[in-house]
Amino acid sequence: MKALSRGLIRRSPITIATTGMHTDPDAPDITGAREALLDALHSAPAGTVVPLVLDGISLSASCAAAVLMPSLSDVVGGKVPGRFVVVEDPSGRNRWDGDAGLKKESERLGRKLVCAWQSKELDLVGAVDPQVRSTYDFVLGRWRTGGDGATARDLAGHFDVSIQAASNRLSKASSLGLLYEADRETVSGGGAQFVFVPVM
Amino acid sequence: MVYRCHVRDTLDMSALPQLMDPLLQLHGEARASSEIVLDLSGVRFITPGGVAPFAALIHSVYEDLPRLHLHAPTDAECCRYLASSGLLQLLADVATIHGADVAMGIRPGSALNTVLPLTRLSQNADLEDLLTQLELKLDGLLGCSDDTWTETKCRIISAVREICANVFQHAGGTPGWVSAQKYRSSKGNPFLEVSIADSGVGIRRSLADRYPEFAVADDGDVLVRMVNERLSRHNPARGCGYFTLQEATSKLDGSFRLRSGSGEVSRARRSRQLVRADGRAAWPGTHLEMRVTCAPD
Numbered sequence: 020m021k022a023l024s025r026g027l028i029r030r031s032p033i034t035i036a037t038t039g040m041h042t043d044p045d046a047p048d049i050t051g052a053r054e055a056l057l058d059a060l061h062s063a064p065a066g067t068v069v070p071l072v073l074d075g076i077s078l079s080a081s082c083a084a085a086v087l088m089p090s091l092s093d094v095v096g097g098k099v100p101g102r103f104v105v106v107e108d109p110s111g112r113n114r115w116d117g118d119a120g121l122k123k124e125s126e127r128l129g130r131k132l133v134c135a136w137q138s139k140e141l142d143l144v145g146a147v148d149p150q151v152r153s154t155y156d157f158v159l160g161r162w163r164t165g166g167d168g169a170t171a172r173d174l175a176g177h178f179d180v181s182i183q184a185a186s187n188r189l190s191k192a193s194s195l196g197l198l199y200e201a202d203r204e205t206v207s208g209g210g211a212q213f214v215f216v217p218v219m
Numbered sequence: 220m221v222y223r224c225h226v227r228d229t230l231d232m233s234a235l236p237q238l239m240d241p242l243l244q245l246h247g248e249a250r251a252s253s254e255i256v257l258d259l260s261g262v263r264f265i266t267p268g269g270v271a272p273f274a275a276l277i278h279s280v281y282e283d284l285p286r287l288h289l290h291a292p293t294d295a296e297c298c299r300y301l302a303s304s305g306l307l308q309l310l311a312d313v314a315t316i317h318g319a320d321v322a323m324g325i326r327p328g329s330a331l332n333t334v335l336p337l338t339r340l341s342q343n344a345d346l347e348d349l350l351t352q353l354e355l356k357l358d359g360l361l362g363c364s365d366d367t368w369t370e371t372k373c374r375i376i377s378a379v380r381e382i383c384a385n386v387f388q389h390a391g392g393t394p395g396w397v398s399a400q401k402y403r404s405s406k407g408n409p410f411l412e413v414s415i416a417d418s419g420v421g422i423r424r425s426l427a428d429r430y431p432e433f434a435v436a437d438d439g440d441v442l443v444r445m446v447n448e449r450l451s452r453h454n455p456a457r458g459c460g461y462f463t464l465q466e467a468t469s470k471l472d473g474s475f476r477l478r479s480g481s482g483e484v485s486r487a488r489r490s491r492q493l494v495r496a497d498g499r500a501a502w503p504g505t506h507l508e509m510r511v512t513c514a515p516d
Contacts, residue, residue, distance in 0.1 A: 040347050042384035044457055077350075079380050080459040110366055115373035116380075116463070123462040127455060138368075 027199055027216060030069045032107070033059055035086075038075035044085035056090045056104065065101030066199065068218060073108040083113060084120030091121070091132040091145075094196035103196050103218040104134060111138030121145030133195045135218050143197065153178070154188045155197050159217040168201055168214035189215050220249075225258035232268035232414070232476060232508050239276050240500055245285070253285040259301070260318065262292040267398035267414035268476070268508035270304045270337055274396040277313060279418030279503040284313055291319035298322045303330035304398060305337030332401045334360070334411060340395035346383050349397060350376060360401060360409070361515050369516040371471060375411065378467035381460040382415050382507055389452065390419025390504065401513060410473070411513040418504035422479040426452050438482030439495050446477070446484060446493055464509060473511035478502065 035041065035052045043049065052071070059069045071086065078086070087106070093099050108114055114136055121132045125146035133151070136144040141159065143152055157177055158169040175185035192198045193215060202214035222241040226234045242255055277284075289310050292298045298319055301307045305327035307319060316323070328336035334356045338349050357363065357372045379397070386395030399413040419425070423441040427433040429452045433441050444450060446465075451458030461477075468475050468486065476485035483496040488510075 040343075040350065040380075042343065042346065042380060042387075045453070079384055080377055080463045081381065081384070081457050084459060085457075111368040112366075112373065114368065115370060115466075116377045119377060119463045119466045120459055122466070123449060123459050127449065 027066055027068055027103075027201065027218070030059055030063055030067050032070040032072040034072050034074075035076050035078075040077040040079075041082045042079045044079075044081045046082075049082050049085050053086045053089060056086060057093070060090050060093065060099050060102050060104065063099075063102050066201075067101070068103045068105055071104060071106045073106060073113050076113065078113050078116055080116040080120035080123065082120075083117040084124045087117070087121065087134060088124045088128075088132065091134060091196065092128065092130070095130055095132060095194065097194075101199065103199065105219060106134055106136045106144070108136060108138045114138055114142070114144060118144045131195060133197060135197060137219070141219055147195075150188060151192050151195060151197065154192045155217060158189075158192075158198055158215055159219065162217050162219075168216045170204065170212045170214055172206075172212060189213070220252070221254045221256065223256045223258060225261065227261035229264045229266070230259060230262045230269035230273075231264075231266040232272055232478065232506060234269060235272055235276070236500055239273070239502075242280060242285070243276065243502060244500070247283065250280065250285050251283045254288070255285050256288045256290065257314070258290045260290045260293045263294045263297050265292075265297060265300050265304065265306075266508075267304070267400050267412050268506075269414075270306045270398040271396040271414035271416040272478075272504075272506040273306060274309055274337055274339075274398075275393075275416035275418040275504050275506065276502065277310070278394065278396075281313070287314035288317060289314045290317045291322065293318065295321075299325055300330060300333075303327060303333050303336065304400075306398075309337060333399075334401050335397055335399035335413070338397045340383055340386055340397060343387065346380070346387075349383070350380055353379060353399070356399075357513075360411075360513055363515075371511075371513065371516050374463075374467040374470055375413075375511060375513070378463045378509065379413060379415070381463045382509075385460045386415065386417045386419070386505075389422065389425040390417035391425075393417055393419045393504070409513045411511055413509045413511075414507065415509075416504060416506040421503065422505055423482070424480075426450055428452050438480030438501070439484070439497050440482075442477060442479060442482040442484045443493060443495055464507075467511055468509060471511035471513075473509065475510070476508045477505070478507075479505040 033055045036048045125132045131146040133145040133147045161167045171186035175182045198215040200213045201216040302322040302325035395417040449458040474488045481499045481501040
């Protein structure tokens with residue numbers, strides 16, 4: 020494991036056993052990856068990112084959904100607090116299949132499934148709305164430029180919204196598994212605020 | 220008994236009933252003892268939607284084919300396309316061809332705008348080959364360098380892959396057929412038409428494995444439910460095929476038409492409404508026609 024960002028460590032990646040194209044969601048390679056991802060997520064300590072690496076892999080939307088859905092459901096359902104999934108897809112060829120598969124599953128389950136997706140650029144894939152995307156981009160930008168986390172106060176200043184609204188936005192992105200509450204800072208005048216870092 | 224069936228002007232998915240119904244409505248001895256003349260001499264335009272389902276329908280009656288004659292289009296360019304699409308060569312194995320001596324020498328896929336000549340899908344390896352071929356063609360059409368995965372390229376490949384994978388799952392062991400062609404609209408915008416067809420049990424009967432009430436349902440009702448509710452014969456977590464199709468056609472300013480059994484549904488460009496067409500003759504298998512804008516992102 021290696022440190023990713025403040026408070027987040029990266030577990031060794033999950034891969035799909037056979038390279039090439041996969042179209043059957045019930046094939047052993049796909050069910051094996053799904054179980055491995057789920058096991059890794061549940062056995063990891065809080066503050067862990069579990070990467071699924073798709074190097075040399077071409078997944079259909081059904082297969083992408085089959086691998087990711089159970090783990091992302093557990094993330095969104097609060098069953099694995101502080102543990103996250105990211106996908107590394109070096110060529111980017113699976114990005115739109117992942118997007119379609121997660122959107123379709125989000126519709127079916129009635130809960131939004133979203134995932135940070137690293138190809139040539141880092142993006143969010145699945146049922147992501149513009150507000151969540153802009154919140155994530157803001158936190159990611161701060162992290163990349165200065166290595167800083169973001170608080171509700173930072174977000175409120177940037178988007179010109181109330182601290183309560185900014186706090187809600189951060190909580191929402193966090194509950195989707197896109198941000199991690201890495202730290203807690205005391206605020207002058209009393210109280211505390213969480214510091215969020217991007218899941219990447 | 221001799222049956223003459225003809226199509227004039229355009230051979231596409233909607234023209235196939237007038238051409239193929241006599242062939243499909245005859246059965247057993249009556250079919251085998253008949254002579255059927257498929258007259259395409261008046262055809263001036265052929266689309267992939269006329270090619271892949273044509274191949275699937277011919278395949279569905281392969282066991283007891285009647286004596287079959289095909290009159291090729293008299294329009295030379297159209298006749299060359301019939302050959303370049305690969306359909307002429309397939310038909311030459313089962314029918315006596317008239318009026319296509321020159322075109323018979325044309326290699327399938329050789330026409331400039333043919334993206335995929337008629338391709339048979341029998342196993343997963345066929346699909347891998349087909350997608351590799353499609354990737355290469357799209358790289359050329361979209362001006363992508365190798366291994367660049369733009370949204371347009373990914374959406375098209377994603378939809379074709381999901382729908383073709385469904386062929387293996389729903390067609391009951393019969394092969395699938397794929398054909399694709401690039402066109403330009405009257406305004407000069409490039410678009411791609413892809414047709415995927417099989418002669419299997421059809422969507423209603425395939426889904427009846429999981430939804431027993433579909434065994435006696437109307438084909439059109441089932442198609443509407445399948446598209447709108449993303450039904451799958453396996454488990455609810457699947458059924459991505461028509462979701463990726465809808466994503467591709469909505470993001471790429473496209474349309475689709477789906478026919479299975481006696482049911483047909485379609486969605487026009489820039490429309491969210493699924494339109495149902497009733498009263499079609501019952502056909503074997505499932506036929507899909509997808510059109511999408513095919514321009515660089």
